[in-house]
Amino acid sequence: MADKVLTRLEEGVLLHEADGRLIYANPAADALIRLHPVWTEMRGQLDQMIPVQAIADARAHPDWHGIVPFLPGRMLDARLYWLGPDAGRFLLLLKDGVRLRSDDEQALQLRHEELNVRFNAAQEQLLQSEKLASIGQLAAGVAHEINNPIGYVHSNLGSLQEYVGNLFALIDVYERAMRAHDPHAMRSEIDDTRERLDVDFISRDLPQLLTESRQGIERVTAIVRDLRDFSRSDREHAWRLADLHAGLDSTINIVWNELRYKATLEKDYGTLPMVECLQSELNQVFMNLLMNAGQAIDGEGVISVRTGHEAGQVWVEIGDTGSGIAPEMLQRIFDPFFTTKPVGKGTGLGLSISYGIVAKHHGRIEVESTPQTGSRFRVVLPVRQPHVVVAP
Ligand SMILES: Nc1ncnc2c1ncn2[C@@H]1O[C@H](COP(=O)(O)OP(=O)(O)O)[C@@H](O)[C@H]1O
Ligand SMILES: [Mg+2]
Numbered sequence: 436m437a438d439k440v441l442t443r444l445e446e447g448v449l450l451h452e453a454d455g456r457l458i459y460a461n462p463a464a465d466a467l468i469r470l471h472p473v474w475t476e477m478r479g480q481l482d483q484m485i486p487v488q489a490i491a492d493a494r495a496h497p498d499w500h501g502i503v504p505f506l507p508g509r510m511l512d513a514r515l516y517w518l519g520p521d522a523g524r525f526l527l528l529l530k531d532g533v534r535l536r537s538d539d540e541q542a543l544q545l546r547h548e549e550l551n552v553r554f555n556a557a558q559e560q561l562l563q564s565e566k567l568a569s570i571g572q573l574a575a576g577v578a579h580e581i582n583n584p585i586g587y588v589h590s591n592l593g594s595l596q597e598y599v600g601n602l603f604a605l606i607d608v609y610e611r612a613m614r615a616h617d618p619h620a621m622r623s624e625i626d627d628t629r630e631r632l633d634v635d636f637i638s639r640d641l642p643q644l645l646t647e648s649r650q651g652i653e654r655v656t657a658i659v660r661d662l663r664d665f666s667r668s669d670r671e672h673a674w675r676l677a678d679l680h681a682g683l684d685s686t687i688n689i690v691w692n693e694l695r696y697k698a699t700l701e702k703d704y705g706t707l708p709m710v711e712c713l714q715s716e717l718n719q720v721f722m723n724l725l726m727n728a729g730q731a732i733d734g735e736g737v738i739s740v741r742t743g744h745e746a747g748q749v750w751v752e753i754g755d756t757g758s759g760i761a762p763e764m765l766q767r768i769f770d771p772f773f774t775t776k777p778v779g780k781g782t783g784l785g786l787s788i789s790y791g792i793v794a795k796h797h798g799r800i801e802v803e804s805t806p807q808t809g810s811r812f813r814v815v816l817p818v819r820q821p822h823v824v825v826a827p
Contacts, residue, residue: 441461442461442462444461444463445463445530445531446463446528446529446530447460447461447463447464447465447466447467447511447527447528447529447530447531448460448461448463448464448526448527448528448529449461449464449479449526449527449528449529450524450525450526450527451479451481451524451525451526451527452523452524452525453523453524453525455480455481455482455490455525456478456480456481457478457479457480457481458524460479463529464479464527464529467505467511467529467531470505470506471505471506481525481527484503484513484527485499485503485513485515485527486501486503489501489503489513489515490515490525492515493515493516493517493525494517496517497516497517497518497519498514498515498516498517499513499514499515500512500513500514500515501513505531509531511529511530511531512529512530513527513528513529513530514527514528515527515528516528577658577689577692579692580654580658580692581655581658584650584651584652584654584655585651585655587647587648587651588648588651588652591644591647591648591651592648594640594644595641595644595645595648598637598640598641601632601633601634601637602632602634602637604628604632605625605628605629605632605634608621608624608625608628609625612624612625657688658688658689660685673713674711674712674713674820675711675712675714676709676710676711677709677710677711677712677714677717678707678709679707679710679712679717679742679749679751680704680707680742682714682717682718682721683721683740683742683751685718686718686721686722686725687700687721687725687740689722690722690725690726690729693726693729694725694728694729694738697729697732697734697735697736698728698729698732698735698736698737698738698755699735699736699737699738700737700738700739700740701737701738701739701740702739702740702741703739703740703741703742704740704741704742705741705742705743705744706744707742707743707744707749708744708749708818709818710749710816710818711817711818711819711820712796712816713792713795713796716792716795717792717796717814717816719788719789719792720789720792720793720814721751721753721814723785723786723788723789724753724789724812724814725738725740725753726785727755727785727786727812728753728754728755728757728810728812729755730757730776730781731755731757731758731759731809731810732755732756732757732758733757733758736755736756736757736809737755737756738753738754738755738756739752739753739754739755740752740753740754741754744818747817747818747819748815748816748817748818749815749816749818750813750814750815750816751813751814751816752811752812752813752814753811753812754809754810754811754812755809755810755811756808756809757809757810758806758807759804759805759806759807759808759809759810760802760804760806760810761806762806765802765804768786768802769786769787769790769800770783770787771783771784771787772784772787773786773787786800793814793816796816796817796820797816797817797820797821798814798815798816798817799814799815800812800813800814800815801813801815
């Protein structure tokens, strides 16, 4: 009799052992299990059908009621009863065709959106922190580079002040000699003064000092110009046709402050058309690849930058004679936070961010690497972005 009722019931009725093994399912439950690939494969194992927390709840209370996801867009109303330590079993009732109450639905939707927003904010924060880290490195390099010329221009200005003072003093003596009725009598005073004030030395040193100061200022101007080029489209942040070589050069100039002590640069540029891109973001990619190349070199090595152009695509290749990457690591280097560098030196975000930027450009990054020999990262980009055709 009871058996007949169970067979006709539209509700799924299941009996599980304490360890979750399924020992009975009525036809309705059986049909549900067959619809669900994982449930089928796991033979209706309890913890595959119901959240683990629900099972613990049922044992403690001794029942649990909730809604469980079934198939995409389809939920089941579930009740789980713990039949007590004597029986040592679970009774599970499943009802199909649940419509979420619209309140629930709305709450779910809101929760979903909230999670999404939080996820995006977290991701944005990561991007910012990697950007800050690279800006920090950059700032240190730039400060170092500017410090030197500023230092000697400053000290040269000190000398210049003294020289000019001396020259005016000498002019004074000449003036007095001209006004004196007996200029010849002043001759020895002029000679004395010239000697005392080191005027011969000044006339040799002054042109040299001015040339050197001028070069120093030009160097500072160049660094500032590179920085401006590097960051320009950061402000504009727009897709435009850009000269990748110009971007590469200004990026190399900035990064080179740090790299030149260990690496020599080999440049082999092809001819490139103007490329539709977000230039400052691509500069960030080049910077990451160059920094990685430099950091991979222990002692001294070579960093090569090559470019080329073929059928609708351009490529920029940054190679190094550094440590190389073990084959089993190769598929992980683009993962966020994957780093083999000590804390403070590596964030593990450079390549994952670069990957994202290149993907946004509908391009790709290819890697070839041999341990102990070196690596080559090749960024391949379409010359023009595919334009979305909006259906009428
Ligand atoms: N040119 C390279 N040579 C050797 N290993 C590299 C090179 N570029 C990247 N890697 C490896 O990939 C990892 C991830 O790089 P990246 O995402 O830029 O993070 P980070 O440089 O902060 O470690 C590095 O820690 C390093 O192990
Ligand atoms: Mg890096």
